[in-house]
Amino acid sequence: MVFNWFRRQFNRSESPSPSPAPAPEPQPEQSEQSEQAEPEKTQEAVDYLAWAKAAYQNIQQQEVEKSSEVEEKVEEPEAEVTPEEPEEREPAVEPSEPEAVVESTTEPEPESEPEREPEAVVESTTETAPEPESEPKPEPTPAPLSFLERAKAERSARLEELKEKAVEEPEPEEKPRRSPAPQELDEDFLWSAEVLAKQGRRPDEVSVEEINWLQQLRQGLGKTRRGLINQLKAVVGQGPLNEEAILEVESLLLQADVGVEATDRIIEQLQSKLRQESLPPEQAIAYLKQLLRDILDYPGGKAYDTTFAPQPDVLNIWMLTGVNGVGKTTTIGKLAHLAKTSDYQCLIGAADTFRAAAVEQVKVWGERTGTEVIANPSKNTDPAAVVYDAITAAQSRKVDLLLVDTAGRLQNKKNLMEELSKIRRIIDKKAPDAKVESLLVLDATLGQNGLRQAQVFAEVAQLSGVVLTKLDGTAKGGVALAVSQQLGLPIRFIGAGEGIEDLRPFSSYEFVEALISG
Numbered sequence: 242m243v244f245n246w247f248r249r250q251f252n253r254s255e256s257p258s259p260s261p262a263p264a265p266e267p268q269p270e271q272s273e274q275s276e277q278a279e280p281e282k283t284q285e286a287v288d289y290l291a292w293a294k295a296a297y298q299n300i301q302q303q304e305v306e307k308s309s310e311v312e313e314k315v316e317e318p319e320a321e322v323t324p325e326e327p328e329e330r331e332p333a334v335e336p337s338e339p340e341a342v343v344e345s346t347t348e349p350e351p352e353s354e355p356e357r358e359p360e361a362v363v364e365s366t367t368e369t370a371p372e373p374e375s376e377p378k379p380e381p382t383p384a385p386l387s388f389l390e391r392a393k394a395e396r397s398a399r400l401e402e403l404k405e406k407a408v409e410e411p412e413p414e415e416k417p418r419r420s421p422a423p424q425e426l427d428e429d430f431l432w433s434a435e436v437l438a439k440q441g442r443r444p445d446e447v448s449v450e451e452i453n454w455l456q457q458l459r460q461g462l463g464k465t466r467r468g469l470i471n472q473l474k475a476v477v478g479q480g481p482l483n484e485e486a487i488l489e490v491e492s493l494l495l496q497a498d499v500g501v502e503a504t505d506r507i508i509e510q511l512q513s514k515l516r517q518e519s520l521p522p523e524q525a526i527a528y529l530k531q532l533l534r535d536i537l538d539y540p541g542g543k544a545y546d547t548t549f550a551p552q553p554d555v556l557n558i559w560m561l562t563g564v565n566g567v568g569k570t571t572t573i574g575k576l577a578h579l580a581k582t583s584d585y586q587c588l589i590g591a592a593d594t595f596r597a598a599a600v601e602q603v604k605v606w607g608e609r610t611g612t613e614v615i616a617n618p619s620k621n622t623d624p625a626a627v628v629y630d631a632i633t634a635a636q637s638r639k640v641d642l643l644l645v646d647t648a649g650r651l652q653n654k655k656n657l658m659e660e661l662s663k664i665r666r667i668i669d670k671k672a673p674d675a676k677v678e679s680l681l682v683l684d685a686t687l688g689q690n691g692l693r694q695a696q697v698f699a700e701v702a703q704l705s706g707v708v709l710t711k712l713d714g715t716a717k718g719g720v721a722l723a724v725s726q727q728l729g730l731p732i733r734f735i736g737a738g739e740g741i742e743d744l745r746p747f748s749s750y751e752f753v754e755a756l757i758s759g
């Protein structure tokens with residue numbers, strides 16, 4: 242029995258892909274119309290303890306079945322990974338695109354990348370270098386101060402005050418990673434079980450990996466939660482917001498890198514709700530959660546399909562972009578693992594030919610996950626040619642998902658744009674029926690500054706979604722809300738650790754629960 246991570250369900254039938262929709266996430270209404278403070282209201286009757294016990298038993302049973310399957314299975318050696326071209330190489334670029342070939346082969350790419358980041362990306366990377374604290378820039382204050390200026394100054398002062406308080410928060414001890422099967426029905430298990438139950442899941446339909454992931458997520462978001470969000474809970478839970486409380490909420494959100502736009506939206510809606518009716522703390526918090534989910538589920542005001550999975554019966558091509566260091570290669574490896582364990586045929590195209598080391602790194606992940614990697618070992622390879630070869634291989638092997646690593650660091654925005662659009666042209670020509678996704682990998686620890694990088698890519702890469710990495714160990718987890726609000730792109734995957742299992746499809750419900758109720 243295979244657990245399909247993308248669809249959050251077990252593949253039971255013969256054909257794994259075209260499956261019914263997963264247990265629906267509670268569909269939040271747009272908060273403007275939202276009268277329901279708590280989306281899981283209908284679940285009130287659920288006995289969470291009984292649910293958790295049943296899930297626990299089910300998981301133990303799964304483990305028993307798994308180990309007997311392993312025993313029965315004849316040891317089959319993993320198919321050899323052949324990173325080079327699988328078959329006679331077709332012309333580097335299609336004949337109908339001659340200018341592309343000429344351009345790529347004659348225009349020498351810098352052989353090895355310079356130590357320093359070039360132009361567009363340099364700028365953002367240097368700007369985004371480890372930055373211990375971010376705060377709204379205080380304005381010089383020539384007298385007399387306007388109301389807005391005073392508010393800004395107060396906001397900064399308040400922020401400083403809160404930061405001091407936040408430092409006092411005790412840093413809890415890092416918990417060791419859990420073993421694959423939970424050994425006991427402890428508090429962590431109960432919390433995870435409740436989050437799953439509230440989404441309408443059945444106890445016999447959850448996997449041990451889901452429980453483990455929720456715990457990892459909760460642990461990963463601990464810094465954001467403890468430092469800021471818990472204080473937010475305390476304020477919001479005190480009833481109608483007075484001016485002081487609003488300033489406090491505002492500062493807390495900004496400090497968690499939620500960004501000005503999303504912060505303003507949250508405050509506005511929170512204030513209007515609390516003016517209409519006085520909500521008891523529990524309901525006020527539930528309403529706050531609802532607001533956060535609305536932002537995440539309707540990036541840029543648009544509704545997106547919350548299930549992001551390789552489409553059945555077509556070649557899915559997911560291009561990953563992002564500057565170096567954000568976790569792009571690691572993400573490709575983790576996605577390959579996710580695809581493989583969810584029963585999809587996967588292939589990787591190593592088209593980040595700008596850096597020789599990048600190809601090597603991808604190959605390591607290929608070996609680790611048992612995924613074939615298509616690369617071209619010669620120097621100054623045209624990335625579009627690698628993509629061409631990768632598509633050829635994917636088509637001949639009937640692959641479900643082709644993951645393409647692309648260079649994030651080129652000399653300037655123009656080069657980046659040219660390279661990405663050339664890759665796109667090759668894809669459109671060679672695989673016109675493919676379902677193409679262009680995912681930007683963003684490092685959550687960069688907080689708001691990472692969004693500046695994102696803008697550069699958004700302008701050139703026809704992005705369709707975001708992968709947010711390194712949510713563990715940062716106090717800037719609120720940046721997920723800024724990504725949705727400011728970039729208007731759905732978050733498709735989140736990474737909360739360096740391990741191969743530490744990247745999973747994004748669920749706004751689980752994210753908000755881990756952020757607020759963890």
Ligand SMILES: Nc1nc2c(ncn2[C@@H]2O[C@H](COP(=O)(O)OP(=O)(O)OP(=O)(O)O)[C@@H](O)[C@H]2O)c(=O)[nH]1
Pocket residue numbers: 563564565566567568569570571572599602710711712713714736737738739743
């Ligand atoms: N803590 C944590 N570390 C991560 C996560 N994702 C990636 N990393 C680490 O971030 C570092 C950079 O990751 P890479 O995958 O190499 O990043 P890249 O964007 O491909 O950059 P280059 O290696 O320079 O090409 C590695 O040490 C990863 O282990 C995450 O979710 N959490």
